[in-house]
Amino acid sequence: MSELGLIQVYTGNGKGKTTASLGLAFRASGHGFKTCMIQFMKENSDYGETKAAQYLPGFKLLQVGRNEFVDLKNPQPIDVELAQSGWKTAQDIILSKKYDIIILDEINVAMACGMIDCQEVADFLSGLKENRTELILTGRYAPQLIIDLAHLVTELQEIKHPFTQGVDARKGIDY
Amino acid sequence: MSELGLIQVYTGNGKGKTTASLGLAFRASGHGFKTCMIQFMKENSDYGETKAAQYLPGFKLLQVGRNEFVDLKNPQPIDVELAQSGWKTAQDIILSKKYDIIILDEINVAMACGMIDCQEVADFLSGLKENRTELILTGRYAPQLIIDLAHLVTELQEIKHPFTQGVDARKGIDY
Numbered sequence: 001m002s003e004l005g006l007i008q009v010y011t012g013n014g015k016g017k018t019t020a021s022l023g024l025a026f027r028a029s030g031h032g033f034k035t036c037m038i039q040f041m042k043e044n045s046d047y048g049e050t051k052a053a054q055y056l057p058g059f060k061l062l063q064v065g066r067n068e069f070v071d072l073k074n075p076q077p078i079d080v081e082l083a084q085s086g087w088k089t090a091q092d093i094i095l096s097k098k099y100d101i102i103i104l105d106e107i108n109v110a111m112a113c114g115m116i117d118c119q120e121v122a123d124f125l126s127g128l129k130e131n132r133t134e135l136i137l138t139g140r141y142a143p144q145l146i147i148d149l150a151h152l153v154t155e156l157q158e159i160k161h162p163f164t165q166g167v168d169a170r171k172g173i174d175y
Numbered sequence: 176m177s178e179l180g181l182i183q184v185y186t187g188n189g190k191g192k193t194t195a196s197l198g199l200a201f202r203a204s205g206h207g208f209k210t211c212m213i214q215f216m217k218e219n220s221d222y223g224e225t226k227a228a229q230y231l232p233g234f235k236l237l238q239v240g241r242n243e244f245v246d247l248k249n250p251q252p253i254d255v256e257l258a259q260s261g262w263k264t265a266q267d268i269i270l271s272k273k274y275d276i277i278i279l280d281e282i283n284v285a286m287a288c289g290m291i292d293c294q295e296v297a298d299f300l301s302g303l304k305e306n307r308t309e310l311i312l313t314g315r316y317a318p319q320l321i322i323d324l325a326h327l328v329t330e331l332q333e334i335k336h337p338f339t340q341g342v343d344a345r346k347g348i349d350y
Binding site for chain 2: 006010012014015016018019020021022023024025026027028029030031032033047048049050051052053055056057100101134147150151152153154155156157158159160161162167171172173175
């Protein structure tokens with residue numbers, strides 16, 4: 001990728017934030033670009049993206065959470081620890097310059113509920129010099145600090161959702 | 176896919192509608208599901224998704240437009256013809272029941288500017304019996320008729336966009 005990388009944010013209560021970033025990885029792989037997706041607060045080998053990761057050349061998926069529901073109002077110490085070590089890993093991967101696109105999936109939520117310090121993330125991102133990696137931050141509740149420094153911010157709004165009509169999450173569609 | 180398919184709409188002026196549907200296809204392929212994406216008003220072999228389509232097992236991409244900008248206020252007869260024959264193809268593919276997911280990319284725009292009759296699409300979709308195929312309709316300006324019959328509607332809103340700050344569309348990221 002020849003140009004400077006931008007910082008993109010996908011936030012909002014609508015469906016498709018992680019999905020859109022997966023689509024970016026898919027599309028980018030067609031042009032020979034490399035993408036690394038780091039999933040915070042997730043660890044599940046039954047996700048479609050975990051299984052499909054092998055198909056895309058240059059796509060790497062890292063899950064840095066655990067396979068348990070994180071109580072956002074009161075995260076367990078283990079969850080905080082995993083989120084923070086995941087953020088350290090993410091910084092190393094960004095600084096390695098090995099990828100054209102790096103997706104920090106659900107990091108907005110991890111910041112919003114205090115598991116990762118939002119100011120620290122903002123300082124790190126602002127401090128990147130001549131960054132050529134496209135950085136994608138997904139998740140609800142993107143902190144204002146992050147929105148302020150991002151170049152592209154898209155909010156996904158739920159207009160109508162079947163889960164509220166009694167339909168459960170479905171394999172192959174929702175995960 | 177065991178359950179009945181839902182009708183999903185991705186609309187709004189924000190980035191990520193086509194991308195989110197590509198992500199859906201990617202994720203679904205991990206579970207062994209088959210996806211067909213029909214792109215209206217597009218025909219470009221340099222798109223990332225065109226090049227990456229080969230990587231995903233069970234993913235088929237059809238471009239039913241031409242490689243020219245469609246004047247939405249005054250579509251050329253050839254564009255109207257391509258959109259309408261594309262819609263016929265789409266109906267055949269839906270009725271063939273060969274796919275778990277079918278994405279009608281940009282069909283909302285084709286309906287909104289009168290290239291495809293919105294009432295006809297609504298009637299066709301409402302008339303599907305025991306439909307097990309997930310149907311995804313993308314594009315700005317989703318007509319109200321379509322929103323009314325969809326089960327899941329997500330609006331992507333542009334909060335901040337670099338194109339308005341003088342950044343052009345970039346290969347591997349935006350197409």
